[in-house]
Amino acid sequence: MAELELKNLYDDFRDGETIKAYAKIIATDAKKLEKSINIMEVCGGHTHTIMKFGLPQLLPDNINFIHGPGCPVCIMPKERIDHAYVLAMQEDVILVTLGDMIKVPGSNGSLQDARAKGADVRFVYSPMECLKIASENPTKKVVFFAIGFETTTPMTAVLVDQVIKQKVPNILFHINHVTVPEVMVELIDSRDEHVDAYNNRIDAFLGPSHVSVIAGSKIYEKFPKEYGRPVVVTGFEPVDMMQGISMIVKQFVEERTELEIQYKRVVNYEGNLTAQALIEKYFEKISLFRWRGLGNVPDSGLKLRDEFAEYNAEIVYKDILPIAEIEDHKLCICGDILRGMAKPKECTIFGTACKPTSPIGSCMVSSEGACSAYYKYGNLI
Amino acid sequence: MTKTITLAHGNGGEENNELITKIFYKHFKNDILEKSEDSALIEDEKLVMSTDSFTVSPLFFNGGDIGKLAVCGTCNDLAMMGAKPKYLTCSVIIEEGFSTRELEKIVRSMKQELEINGAVVVSGDTKVVPKGAVDKLFINTTGIGEVKQSGISASALKEGMSILVSRDIGSHGATIFSAREGIELESNLETDCASLYPQIQALIDAKIDIVALRDATRGGVSAVLNEWAKASNLCVEVEEEAIPVQEEVRGICEMLGFEAVDLANEGTYLLAVAKEDEARALEVLQRTHKSSAVIATVSKEYEGRVILKSSWGTKRFLDLPTGELLPRIC
Numbered sequence: 001m002a003e004l005e006l007k008n009l010y011d012d013f014r015d016g017e018t019i020k021a022y023a024k025i026i027a028t029d030a031k032k033l034e035k036s037i038n039i040m041e042v043c044g045g046h047t048h049t050i051m052k053f054g055l056p057q058l059l060p061d062n063i064n065f066i067h068g069p070g071c072p073v074c075i076m077p078k079e080r081i082d083h084a085y086v087l088a089m090q091e092d093v094i095l096v097t098l099g100d101m102i103k104v105p106g107s108n109g110s111l112q113d114a115r116a117k118g119a120d121v122r123f124v125y126s127p128m129e130c131l132k133i134a135s136e137n138p139t140k141k142v143v144f145f146a147i148g149f150e151t152t153t154p155m156t157a158v159l160v161d162q163v164i165k166q167k168v169p170n171i172l173f174h175i176n177h178v179t180v181p182e183v184m185v186e187l188i189d190s191r192d193e194h195v196d197a198y199n200n201r202i203d204a205f206l207g208p209s210h211v212s213v214i215a216g217s218k219i220y221e222k223f224p225k226e227y228g229r230p231v232v233v234t235g236f237e238p239v240d241m242m243q244g245i246s247m248i249v250k251q252f253v254e255e256r257t258e259l260e261i262q263y264k265r266v267v268n269y270e271g272n273l274t275a276q277a278l279i280e281k282y283f284e285k286i287s288l289f290r291w292r293g294l295g296n297v298p299d300s301g302l303k304l305r306d307e308f309a310e311y312n313a314e315i316v317y318k319d320i321l322p323i324a325e326i327e328d329h330k331l332c333i334c335g336d337i338l339r340g341m342a343k344p345k346e347c348t349i350f351g352t353a354c355k356p357t358s359p360i361g362s363c364m365v366s367s368e369g370a371c372s373a374y375y376k377y378g379n380l381i
Numbered sequence: 382m383t384k385t386i387t388l389a390h391g392n393g394g395e396e397n398n399e400l401i402t403k404i405f406y407k408h409f410k411n412d413i414l415e416k417s418e419d420s421a422l423i424e425d426e427k428l429v430m431s432t433d434s435f436t437v438s439p440l441f442f443n444g445g446d447i448g449k450l451a452v453c454g455t456c457n458d459l460a461m462m463g464a465k466p467k468y469l470t471c472s473v474i475i476e477e478g479f480s481t482r483e484l485e486k487i488v489r490s491m492k493q494e495l496e497i498n499g500a501v502v503v504s505g506d507t508k509v510v511p512k513g514a515v516d517k518l519f520i521n522t523t524g525i526g527e528v529k530q531s532g533i534s535a536s537a538l539k540e541g542m543s544i545l546v547s548r549d550i551g552s553h554g555a556t557i558f559s560a561r562e563g564i565e566l567e568s569n570l571e572t573d574c575a576s577l578y579p580q581i582q583a584l585i586d587a588k589i590d591i592v593a594l595r596d597a598t599r600g601g602v603s604a605v606l607n608e609w610a611k612a613s614n615l616c617v618e619v620e621e622e623a624i625p626v627q628e629e630v631r632g633i634c635e636m637l638g639f640e641a642v643d644l645a646n647e648g649t650y651l652l653a654v655a656k657e658d659e660a661r662a663l664e665v666l667q668r669t670h671k672s673s674a675v676i677a678t679v680s681k682e683y684e685g686r687v688i689l690k691s692s693w694g695t696k697r698f699l700d701l702p703t704g705e706l707l708p709r710i711c
Binding site for chain 2: 058
């Protein structure tokens with residue numbers, strides 16, 4: 001068998017002719033639609049592809065995108081960023097987290113600011129790096145500030161597994177893992193009396209697919225069945241997304257409401273059962289997790305099971321961690337943007353007080369957020 | 382401006398510009414400095430002068446070391462003004478405990494690079510500081526060059542001109558990133574670190590009328606194109622597919638969520654010429670690097686902005702990179 005090169009993973013999926021061909025199919029089918037449709041791409045990775053490859057420019061006017069809440073750093077409420085900041089400022093702590101997280105400002109500043117003040121803050125590509133950091137720094141506590149959806153949860157679970165099995169004495173966890181289906185339900189069927197979810201304009205979902213590599217496509221089954229919204233689990237390259245969009249449009253034209261998988265090369269119905277078992281072993285649901293921009297979402301967060309409390313930084317450091325919830329600026333309309341009820345430009349602080357270099361609301365925080373993308377690509381969207 | 386300086390202020394992008402204008406330009410204000418070119422034209426524009434400090438981790442990497450960087454960096458700043466590098470100073474700040482052998486290795490590679498440029502070090506300084514006060518070794522070089530072709534400036538860009546890149550982009554940034562601690566990537570990538578004066582000499586000898594010239598160091602190709610668009614108040618239209626990127630660099634970008642146009646280079650430059658000089662300029666560039674290419678044209682579509690055009694007919698703005706480059710989460 002010939003060696004698989006990295007470029008095989010994306011080259012054909014960026015082919016200009018194929019993208020144009022899908023644009024044609026979508027345009028033809030969209031003419032048959034009686035009303036326009038709003039598709040939420042839940043995942044920030046999809047938002048990024050849409051903007052980077054200029055996909056809205058290829059779509060007819062009656063197909064709109066609503067950019068969803070699937071960006072793990074955007075949805076982190078400020079009080080949890082403050083946790084990371086406080087932990088990082090401890091003399092004996094090395095705070096380790098993933099990429100973009102270190103840029104997000106909390107109420108005292110970002111982890112970058114903490115680092116500038118002398119805190120030992122490190123970003124890693126793989127959480128397993130914590131093992132090396134911990135063994136090189138035996139007198140320090142390594143706190144892994146774990147973030148992400150189903151996609152990154154197994155990596156944290158493997159690290160927990162190794163820390164326990166190897167009896168590593170100086171690694172602790174601050175868990176901020178969240179799950180996708182629960183927040184999708186919140187967007188279309190909130191039980192919160194303050195949220196008028198029935199006004200949402202979401203007609204269909206492009207399902208986050210790397211989430212489904214772990215959790216399977218089964219997690220989206222209820223959306224067509226119980227909520228009448230088609231879901232197409234879709235890959236991240238532009239050809240994938242154009243095909244996914246065309247599958248959604250076809251469902252509307254043919255009056256079907258189904259769960260389909262576009263990203264069949266890696267996603268199946270069941271997902272990765274080994275990873276699921278490992279997550280189940282170490283984590284359990286918390287009844288409420290507060291999402292920045294959306295508020296409390298039932299059953300959407302994970303925590304370490306009580307029997308592993310000694311590894312839980314939120315318990316070990318509970319005396320120094322702030323507990324008060326911090327709301328975003330009252331002019332921020334991220335919640336409405338995430339439900340498709342407003343576009344970024346309708347926000348009065350968009351581009352003035354709220355910018356990518358000094359974000360006020362969740363959608364401006366990372367390049368995967370809707371406001372940040374609109375700010376960057378402006379009149380070309 | 383934020384209350385404390387963060388690493389983002391050193392990225393060559395937006396925050397970096399803010400730091401320079403709000404603190405240094407404010408106090409050092411003068412006509413020469415305000416031109417904000419790669420190096421300063423002095424003495425009736427017969428000479429150019431430039432300075433650069435080098436802090437890189439690791440000190441040795443595929444295809445070079447901090448010594449080679451320190452000479453290339455300053456000499457290239459001079460070369461980008463159409464000048465031949467002549468005299469350099471060399472200051473080093475060394476952390477106590479640093480290996481003498483490694484220091485000599487670094488100085489030897491500086492000498493080798495000086496020879497390629499035909500330049501000499503005429504003054505120097507050394508400081509040794511206690512452990513922890515610097516990370517192993519910092520080098521500053523300052524250089525003076527003699528102008529061989531004058532009038533090179535981004536503000537001379539005009540509608541219809543062509544922009545070329547001297548080779549495939551991003552290999553320095555990708556090499557350094559993959560060699561960093563915490564990113565376990567093995568690759569055969571080499572930095573593009575090289576002295577550029579010989580290539581500029583070849584362009585001058587071929588009588589190419591160089592309109593604008595800039596090496597794409599920190600902030601990468603996107604930073605240079607944005608500076609040019611702003612300086613000329615014209616639009617730079619880039620054909621994304623025309624930008625040469627090595628497979629390995631692309632692979633690293635795909636994995637970590639970077640864009641090759643944002644990555645630093647140390648021996649890659651952009652050249653603007655009139656349309657009629659395009660073919661001849663490309664021929665000269667390709668003598669050194671087969672991968673050099675015409676990547677953009679200058680227009681009036683979006684004044685002061687850079688746009689990237691895809692092969693399927695879409696376009697987007699290409700902005701200055703902001704913040705520290707960080708790998709994506711998933």
